[in-house]
Amino acid sequence: MDFLTLIQVLDSSVRLATPLLLACLAGLFSERAGIFDIGLEGKMLAAAFFSAAIAYMTGSVWVGLLAGIGSSIVLSLLHGAASITFRGNQLISGVAINFLAAGLTVLIAQSWFNQGGRTPSLMGGGRFEGIELPFALGPKDAEATGRSLSELIAEAGPISQLYSELISGHSILVYIALLCVPATWYILFRTRFGLRLRAVGENPAAVDTAGISVIGLRYAAVMICGVLCGIAGAYLSTALQAGFVKDMAAGRGFIALAALIFAKWRPWHALYACLLFGLLQALALRSDVVEGLVRVEVPVQVLDSLPYVLTVVILAGFVGKAIPPRAGGEPYVKER
């Protein structure tokens, strides 16, 4: 495997890791506040549909992004109502939200666009295009020289290849997702709000005793979760692909959940876990590279299922134990 192939695989790892990372951080906020959320998948799916649909109608991807975030927040509030206000089972609520999104997106897509549960392809301003960083080789250089971009990059030096292919050229949401990691770390571990949020996931009674609203904090966490899932979904349909197709989240919400456990509910580790799982997804698309590396035929199904297997191994506690926030999954009942 040459250097350029490696760069290309890493490049697609970053692209594939982005939705995982956003959803993983979304889950991190929610679960750190004591609200389990297996509805990440559904929220991403709803956001993917509404951002693509609205971006198509208005021609503006930014309006689409807002619509996606809005739809995801609505589902978050539903989850909040079920698990915070009505003290229902958070897992069952998550399952319901996943199905609700899976069904409604196709139903509405069919009713609006009549294309078998998909949105029309997005073009121009309806999509997030790659951002070309300064001095990177991009489509403009290709136009100027009249040759294809891949040719230009293949001829460039390793540093330029690394910079142009791996670091430059992603959509803005990729960079936003990466910035979310230090932001999440800062909010959770360096602000008063973060301290309270973590406390409410460990010992809500103590937070309540201190005169801080458990319900308010948990709703705040669930809303942040909705915003991040919304960006993740919008990325799927307006940046990674050009339009919504049925079930396009394709289990990413669950991989994000796996990454969250893998990372033991810590932001920086979430980044590493998502990059790892993104790499696995990228390798599953490039089985020729994998075979070149290990010299034996690796079934693509092995690569597909590796994130899940790794998560089970982590959960089993053989490679360091994953301990969830202590009050996770438990509705808080104020003492009478």
Next chain:
Amino acid sequence: MDVMPRWVDVVLVPLLSLIIAFVISALVILAIGEDPIAAVNLMVTGALGSTYGWGYTLYYATNFIFTGLAVAIAFHARMFNIGGEGQAAIGGLGVAVVCLAFPWPHWALALPAAMLGGAIFGAAWAALPAYLQAKRGSHIVITTIMFNFIAAAVLNYVLVNILRPAGQMDPASERFPEGTNLPTMHEILAPIGIEFSRSAPLNITFFIAVIACVLVWILIWRTRLGFALRAYGHSEPAAVYAGISPTRIIMVAMLISGALAGLMAINNVMGEAERLVLNSVEGAGFIGIAVALMGRSHPFGVFLAAILFGFLYQGGAELALWTSIPRELIVVIQALVILFTGALDNMVRMPIERFFLAMHRARKAREAGSAE
């Protein structure tokens, strides 16, 4: 504290939740510009208006009875088995292995063997998550979700690389031998003079599902094991104090749950498709969650809820065929049922509870007043 009569808890609350779910579904149909009443009419005639419709309705119901019982029995031990989908898929593999291993002379011999195959494979797929929950404290919900995905990958690999006959393009096993074909309802009812649709997939498995309901009821409410299971589900410390081993209960409950999910495969794999195909479960494992919630984890409730969902499934297929309403409408209804009977149960229950509490207080006050 028990001011609510039992029938309110068992019948009224689930019924109200169901009605809310259906009203919202009707609004959804209205919102996409279709007529809900016409849709219901079409669903009823399509699913219940002919023996063909009934044949499909009860065929789907058979699947949901198995997966619903699987979820229900785990619920009794306060465990949430989301892995029914994977367990049923691997159960299908077990059934396929049994059916293909041997040129079975008659279905009466093949059926018990296939049941054993499906149950053992399904239970085996539930065993590892159960063990990890019991011994390592890994959350069963997360592990069973992961095992669903792993099952899909395993099945994909086995079908593409091992069971697929040479020269065939689609990832599916070869047809099962003639001797494993289960009698359909048409063949069962024809000798006694009842005409039943020839093309509906309903088969003898339906009766096995009904027997399974009875057996699960006996297990839960009439055996020592069932008592231990429920005791553990109500209070782990109390169960431990009574000498019940949590490890044993978790393992046993999950093994039975997985076996029931795996048993579903004799209906869809052996009874209908007569070969193993990719995604043979088609979400029945997840519908089991809705069925168990709606049926309040009682085998009879599961039976009724499974038939309701069988009706929705077949009715939804008819809708998709004759109108522009896609099949996904059923997924929406399923989600709303799970939401209202499961997660938002308290929303429905609290006002009713308050009403009965007020009645109770009023009666107390009246009694106190007349005593003076």
